[in-house]
Amino acid sequence: MRNLTEENTTDVVLNAWSKNPDPRFKEIVDAIIKHLHDFVREVQLTEAEWAAAIEYLHKCADISSPERSEFILTSDVLGVSSLVDTINNRRPDGATENSVLGPFYIAEAGELGEVPVIQNGDDLIGERNKDGVPSYVHGIVRDAAGNPIRGASLDFWQNAPNGLYDVQEPEKGYNLRCRIITGDDGRYAFTTTKPLPYTIPLDGPAAAMMQFSNRNVWRPAHLHVRIEASGYETLTTELFIDGDEYLDDDAVFGVKDTLVLNWDTNASQEEAEKIGIWAPFCDIQHDIVLHPLKAARAAE
Numbered sequence: 001m002r003n004l005t006e007e008n009t010t011d012v013v014l015n016a017w018s019k020n021p022d023p024r025f026k027e028i029v030d031a032i033i034k035h036l037h038d039f040v041r042e043v044q045l046t047e048a049e050w051a052a053a054i055e056y057l058h059k060c061a062d063i064s065s066p067e068r069s070e071f072i073l074t075s076d077v078l079g080v081s082s083l084v085d086t087i088n089n090r091r092p093d094g095a096t097e098n099s100v101l102g103p104f105y106i107a108e109a110g111e112l113g114e115v116p117v118i119q120n121g122d123d124l125i126g127e128r129n130k131d132g133v134p135s136y137v138h139g140i141v142r143d144a145a146g147n148p149i150r151g152a153s154l155d156f157w158q159n160a161p162n163g164l165y166d167v168q169e170p171e172k173g174y175n176l177r178c179r180i181i182t183g184d185d186g187r188y189a190f191t192t193t194k195p196l197p198y199t200i201p202l203d204g205p206a207a208a209m210m211q212f213s214n215r216n217v218w219r220p221a222h223l224h225v226r227i228e229a230s231g232y233e234t235l236t237t238e239l240f241i242d243g244d245e246y247l248d249d250d251a252v253f254g255v256k257d258t259l260v261l262n263w264d265t266n267a268s269q270e271e272a273e274k275i276g277i278w279a280p281f282c283d284i285q286h287d288i289v290l291h292p293l294k295a296a297r298a299a300e
């Protein structure tokens with residue numbers, strides 16, 4: 001392992017890493033080494049540029065916390081999250097498509113406690129969000145044949161009329177985030193506000209890199225949803241709003257045509273009152289179609 005040259009460095013390093021007993025780990029490390037070395041050779045990376053890359057990672061670490069990962073954001077804005085999501089969620093036509101998870105999902109009880117479980121028809125708007133556009137979001141969780149799925153757990157999260165997610169102002173507690181468990185009819189329904197477009201966090205190195213590159217830092221408005229149901233692939237996706245000006249320039253590359261919905265306005269005060277909100281409101285009916293797990297498909 002002496003006398004490394006431009007020509008032999010990659011082979012020497014690959015050999016040094018060759019004894020790993022885990023074939024998948026080895027496959028990944030080998031590929032990282034090859035691609036990184038090729039990248040350095042291709043662009044003839046200078047020492048100053050290499051130092052700048054390390055500095056970028058330090059800045060990511062400095063600004064990250066359990067509620068905010070600048071590393072996930074970097075992966076998002078480079079299109080890596082979208083690519084990983086796509087290759088890991090190939091589903092047949094008709095099954096609801098995946099989209100990126102984003103940095104604001106809360107899986108377990110954390111600083112803010114358990115994610116609130118609500119009943120169908122409950123309201124998320126309350127006093128705190130009354131400046132937003134009232135919206136009724138409802139549909140069925142079902143399989144491709146139309147059978148409703150019982151016991152599906154749906155997590156919804158979105159930003160508020162001030163553009164912020166609850167985790168961005170944690171001192172105020174949970175907001176516009178809920179979990180619904182479906183009954184026999186597979187139904188979900190709740191009232192909320194119309195989400196707004198927002199920028200990725202502008203105070204970190206990812207946004208600085210994007211602005212330096214004249215890239216758009218906005219995301220089109222969306223409602224996040226993640227669904228887990230026994231016997232089905234977990235679905236992480238986003239519901240977008242037709243007509244949003246950022247649909248074709250999403251900062252994190254999450255938009256798919258099948259996930260763009262009409263948030264039609266309903267002017268009926270009578271219908272609004274029936275669901276406990278006020279007119280005009282957006283009425284969003286959207287079924288979510290889950291794909292069976294491979295084991296369940298094989299048993300059919």
Ligand SMILES: [Fe+2]
Nearest residue numbers: 102104222224
């Ligand atoms: Fe989001």
